[in-house]
Amino acid sequence: MRIGIISPLEMRVPPAAYGGTELIVSLLTEEYVKRGHEVTLFASGDSITQARLVSVCTHYLRGLNRDKSVLEMLNAVTCLKHSHEFDIIHNNTLLEGMSIACLTRTPMLTTLHGNLQGDWRLLFANYGGWYNTISRSAKSLLPEKDHFAGIIYNAINIKVYPFNGSVNENYLLFLSRISHEKGPHLAIEVAKKLKMKLIIAGNVDIPDEQYFRREILPKIDGNQIKYVGEVDFNQKIDLISGAYCLLAPITWPEPFGLFMIEAMACGTPVIVLNQGSASEVVENGRTGYVVNNIYEMADAVEKVSEIDKWACRKHVSDRFDVPRMADEYLLTYEKILQDSAVIID
Amino acid sequence: MRIGIISPLEMRVPPAAYGGTELIVSLLTEEYVKRGHEVTLFASGDSITQARLVSVCTHYLRGLNRDKSVLEMLNAVTCLKHSHEFDIIHNNTLLEGMSIACLTRTPMLTTLHGNLQGDWRLLFANYGGWYNTISRSAKSLLPEKDHFAGIIYNAINIKVYPFNGSVNENYLLFLSRISHEKGPHLAIEVAKKLKMKLIIAGNVDIPDEQYFRREILPKIDGNQIKYVGEVDFNQKIDLISGAYCLLAPITWPEPFGLFMIEAMACGTPVIVLNQGSASEVVENGRTGYVVNNIYEMADAVEKVSEIDKWACRKHVSDRFDVPRMADEYLLTYEKILQDSAVIID
Numbered sequence: 001m002r003i004g005i006i007s008p009l010e011m012r013v014p015p016a017a018y019g020g021t022e023l024i025v026s027l028l029t030e031e032y033v034k035r036g037h038e039v040t041l042f043a044s045g046d047s048i049t050q051a052r053l054v055s056v057c058t059h060y061l062r063g064l065n066r067d068k069s070v071l072e073m074l075n076a077v078t079c080l081k082h083s084h085e086f087d088i089i090h091n092n093t094l095l096e097g098m099s100i101a102c103l104t105r106t107p108m109l110t111t112l113h114g115n116l117q118g119d120w121r122l123l124f125a126n127y128g129g130w131y132n133t134i135s136r137s138a139k140s141l142l143p144e145k146d147h148f149a150g151i152i153y154n155a156i157n158i159k160v161y162p163f164n165g166s167v168n169e170n171y172l173l174f175l176s177r178i179s180h181e182k183g184p185h186l187a188i189e190v191a192k193k194l195k196m197k198l199i200i201a202g203n204v205d206i207p208d209e210q211y212f213r214r215e216i217l218p219k220i221d222g223n224q225i226k227y228v229g230e231v232d233f234n235q236k237i238d239l240i241s242g243a244y245c246l247l248a249p250i251t252w253p254e255p256f257g258l259f260m261i262e263a264m265a266c267g268t269p270v271i272v273l274n275q276g277s278a279s280e281v282v283e284n285g286r287t288g289y290v291v292n293n294i295y296e297m298a299d300a301v302e303k304v305s306e307i308d309k310w311a312c313r314k315h316v317s318d319r320f321d322v323p324r325m326a327d328e329y330l331l332t333y334e335k336i337l338q339d340s341a342v343i344i345d
Numbered sequence: 346m347r348i349g350i351i352s353p354l355e356m357r358v359p360p361a362a363y364g365g366t367e368l369i370v371s372l373l374t375e376e377y378v379k380r381g382h383e384v385t386l387f388a389s390g391d392s393i394t395q396a397r398l399v400s401v402c403t404h405y406l407r408g409l410n411r412d413k414s415v416l417e418m419l420n421a422v423t424c425l426k427h428s429h430e431f432d433i434i435h436n437n438t439l440l441e442g443m444s445i446a447c448l449t450r451t452p453m454l455t456t457l458h459g460n461l462q463g464d465w466r467l468l469f470a471n472y473g474g475w476y477n478t479i480s481r482s483a484k485s486l487l488p489e490k491d492h493f494a495g496i497i498y499n500a501i502n503i504k505v506y507p508f509n510g511s512v513n514e515n516y517l518l519f520l521s522r523i524s525h526e527k528g529p530h531l532a533i534e535v536a537k538k539l540k541m542k543l544i545i546a547g548n549v550d551i552p553d554e555q556y557f558r559r560e561i562l563p564k565i566d567g568n569q570i571k572y573v574g575e576v577d578f579n580q581k582i583d584l585i586s587g588a589y590c591l592l593a594p595i596t597w598p599e600p601f602g603l604f605m606i607e608a609m610a611c612g613t614p615v616i617v618l619n620q621g622s623a624s625e626v627v628e629n630g631r632t633g634y635v636v637n638n639i640y641e642m643a644d645a646v647e648k649v650s651e652i653d654k655w656a657c658r659k660h661v662s663d664r665f666d667v668p669r670m671a672d673e674y675l676l677t678y679e680k681i682l683q684d685s686a687v688i689i690d
Contacts, residue, residue, distance in 0.1 A: 056471075067464035069414060073444040074471055081447050099418040102426050103448040119412035126401075126419055 004086040007043035135277035155325035161265035171197035173243035186249035203230035248272035267309035352388035480622035500670035506610035516542035518588035528594035548575035593617035612654035
């Protein structure tokens with residue numbers, strides 16, 4: 001199949017550090033190339049890929065003082081300019097790809113990686129292409145609309161996540177963007193309640209700086225509660241492998257939560273608040289616990305030793321490995337092409 | 346001719362108050378309809394026009410707590426979706442219209458109403474359509490690029506501006522958006538130097554609020570220096586007609602300056618700092634003075650009585666009336682259509 005993939009430019013593909021969408025884009029792109037598909041990736045110029053790379057900028061945009069709207073728009077438009085070369089366009093942006101979908105005859109699938117808010121709902125209402133979500137929960141938050149292509153769960157390349165079968169009671173781990181939605185302030189409460197160590201890892205985005213300074217920074221003592229900043233892949237693996245369990249005290253309807261499958265892949269159980277996709281990603285009582293409040297979360301930590309670490313990894317390899325995700329997307333593309341052949345004159 | 350016109354959605358067409366681009370869009374649209382052209386206007390739903398109006402929102406966006414980027418984009422895309430119905434598209438936006446020009450075969454003319462800054466230059470470099478500027482000065486700030494369609498000065502409908510031939514030494518007038526570029530702080534200095542009254546009229550946009558509070562508000566005494574806020578059309582005419590002269594102490598390369606031709610149309614001389622289009626719009630010594638600094642501006646105020654008020658009006662009716670502007674745009678459209686017939690297969 002000839003596939004054009006639009007990535008956000010926020011991070012390179014694959015991301016150097018935090019960047020869930022760019023990671024999924026990378027995993028799909030490389031898997032498609034491996035299977036012999038003809039893939040063109042529209043992403044930042046420092047992306048690393050076996051596919052044909054087309055870029056409107058040499059460097060990814062996070063941290064740069066540039067007008068992102070212009071570059072993100074040019075990136076999506078560049079893909080559409082090439083659209084006659086593709087059987088399908090897989091769009092991973094919101095405004096940029098979705099707003100212009102109607103200007104090409106090549107069918108478009110948009111993956112909604114995040115939740116729609118405010119005027120994104122208007123954009124969604126005006127969008128004529130196909131779309132998929134990354135969990136049942138994310139789908140349930142959308143208004144009813146034609147051209148829903150299904151739920152396709154995210155995945156990771158499980159081979160690069162080493163399994164650690166030994167139990168460590170060293171510390172609890174929080175691993176996510178530091179923001180109110182991800183709930184590191186609640187992780188701190190749980191750790192204090194249990195008098196256990198907590199390591200917090202993750203980047204602080206500009207809109208979350210005030211939250212970080214007010215809610216998190218004063219509680220960091222460098223001993224019981226440690227903050228190690230944004231970590232790279234190897235540091236992340238070390239942190240996960242050494243942890244007793246991962247705390248995911250999310251306070252918003254998380255559309256998927258890649259960090260949870262990363263932890264389980266290494267054999268580290270996950271205790272997650274029952275929000276969004278939590279119960280779709282973590283199997284309660286088997287790969288961790290899905291709990292209703294931080295009191296239950298603290299109780300659950302004391303039952304972590306009952307979780308079989310190998311079951312955690314198996315859960316990820318059975319459900320959240322790349323070949324399954326790529327199969328589902330390719331099948332979806334084919335379904336869309338069949339439908340489009342009928343609908344488009 | 347079948348013309349599709351993309352307006353910004355910031356203000357309705359014509360604007361209720363401040364909104365230079367939307368005013369020009371309105372004047373052109375209504376003049377084209379009067380001349381028998383088939384015009385479709387893509388603008389906010391509360392716009393008032395004899396043309397066919399297509400809208401993605403019921404109300405203009407200024408002051409609304411909405412994601413403007415989505416609506417502005419949908420507005421431009423809606424025009425392109427209809428583009429087979431038009432001989433030409435006249436785009437009056439930056440990102441929205443320019444970024445997608447390459448996705449239609451209908452030729453596009455973009456009028457650059459403002460100055461390009463930052464990544465707008467990248468947008469401009471990637472834009473494949475035709476463009477015009479509204480002054481020689483604005484053109485001189487652009488990098489060299491193909492498909493330049495010429496300089497077309499803005500205009501007003503001079504009939505609706507009453508002429509006042511009597512000289513009033515009442516007050517100096519500042520009439521513009523309250524921002525550092527427009528220089529109301531310098532107008533205050535000039536008024537104080539001359540011990541004359543000054544009336545300041547104009548809106549304060551959100552990015553200019555700090556400037557207003559620091560540089561302007563403390564100097565308003567309600568007697569010598571008055572601030573009357575944003576004014577409607579009738580209030581504007583009253584203010585202009587009663588003024589001794591208009592001060593335009595602009596500190597940036599003003600691309601045109603509609604407020605200057607509005608003043609001269611009423612017979613009110615304009616004293617302007619020599620920036621941007623100043624010397625293209627004001628005829629030095631005949632319709633006001635083009636000066637180099639605020640000392641010269643103060644000296645010029647004392648020579649205002651030497652200016653023939655009727656010459657001010659005649660200058661505007663000769664050069665800046667609507668029929669001339671419409672003629673030039675229509676001629677430009679035709680030139681573009683001829684060129685496109687050759688270039689596009």
